[in-house]
Amino acid sequence: MSGQANFSSFTLMRAVRAAACRAAALVFPVAPLLLIASGASAQQVHTVGGVFADFSELQPAINAAQDGDVLLIVPGFFSSHATVTDKSLVIAALDPAGARPTIGSLAIEELSASRTVVLRGVDIFSLLQAESLRITDCDGAVLIEDCHLLNFLSTLPPTVAHSPHVSFARCTLTGASGGMVLPSGPALVIGVHFGP
Numbered sequence: 001m002s003g004q005a006n007f008s009s010f011t012l013m014r015a016v017r018a019a020a021c022r023a024a025a026l027v028f029p030v031a032p033l034l035l036i037a038s039g040a041s042a043q044q045v046h047t048v049g050g051v052f053a054d055f056s057e058l059q060p061a062i063n064a065a066q067d068g069d070v071l072l073i074v075p076g077f078f079s080s081h082a083t084v085t086d087k088s089l090v091i092a093a094l095d096p097a098g099a100r101p102t103i104g105s106l107a108i109e110e111l112s113a114s115r116t117v118v119l120r121g122v123d124i125f126s127l128l129q130a131e132s133l134r135i136t137d138c139d140g141a142v143l144i145e146d147c148h149l150l151n152f153l154s155t156l157p158p159t160v161a162h163s164p165h166v167s168f169a170r171c172t173l174t175g176a177s178g179g180m181v182l183p184s185g186p187a188l189v190i191g192v193h194f195g196p
Contacts, residue, residue, distance in 0.1 A: 043068045047094065049101065050074035058082040058091070058103055065089055067115065073122060075099035083107040084117055088140070093121030096146065105131070111138035111163075123148040131159050138163035148172045 047053040048061045048071055055061035059082045061071050067087055072094040081104055084091075093100055102123040111117060117140070124147065126132035132149045135142050135158070142163060149158055149171065158173060160166050 045070045045072060047071075048073045049076045049078065062087070062089065062091075073101035073103075075101050077102045077125075079104045081105045081107070083109065084111075086110045086112055086115060088115040088117065090118040090120070091122065092118070096121040100148070105133070107134040107136070108138060108142055109134075109136045111140035111142065113139040115140040116143070117141075118143045118145070119147055120145045121147065123150070125150045133158040135159065135163045135166055136161045138166070141165040141167070143167050143169070144171055145169045146171065148174075150174045 043066050046055060046061050046065065046069060048055045048058050053074060055064070057080060058071070058073065058078050059080060062082055062084055065071060065087060067089075070090045070092065072092055074094045075098065078101065084107070086109075091106075100121060100123050102125050104124075105126045106119070106124055108117050108119075117138075119142075124132040133144070142165065144167065146169070158168075
């Protein structure tokens with residue numbers, strides 16, 4: 001990726017999947033990791049939640065992570081809000097085929113052009129009068145894959161503002177009372193289900 005602002009999602013996806021497969025074989029042979037944040041191998045893989053995890057909550061894991069790190073979240077409910085600011089990270093379910101982790105809300109902001117954030121296999125369940133996902137001022141790529149976003153009390157959609165490289169793939173986006181929500185702002189939407 002080497003700092004290029006313009007790149008195809010297909011090229012990025014192919015590079016990160018290849019690197020992720022190498023990392024998964026070395027680190028978690030039983031829990032396949034499908035994506036990492038850059039073409040280079042991750043610096044570290046951290047687990048979030050659970051008895052033997054490195055962190056009990058997502059925000060401290062994000063704060064401690066370095067560019068290229070992978071945060072694997074065990075199934076469970078993490079009600080607090082988390083924010084990623086200008087860091088290349090993968091935030092993914094530990095077992096994408098099993099029970100899914102749920103987080104309260106997530107903001108991804110001020111991502112420079114050379115950085116990428118991947119969110120995969122996670123449910124975001126906003127109980128408050130706020131959007132479940134907010135992506136703002138990101139020149140780098142943000143890839144949201146296989147996620148369920150539910151705004152329980154709010155009709156606010158996931159927000160995408162001043163972020164030209166955002167993709168939603170194979171996600172379910174649901175608003176209050178099961179209504180349909182569309183991401184506000186520019187985003188590539190592929191294979192996304194809207195509503196219950």
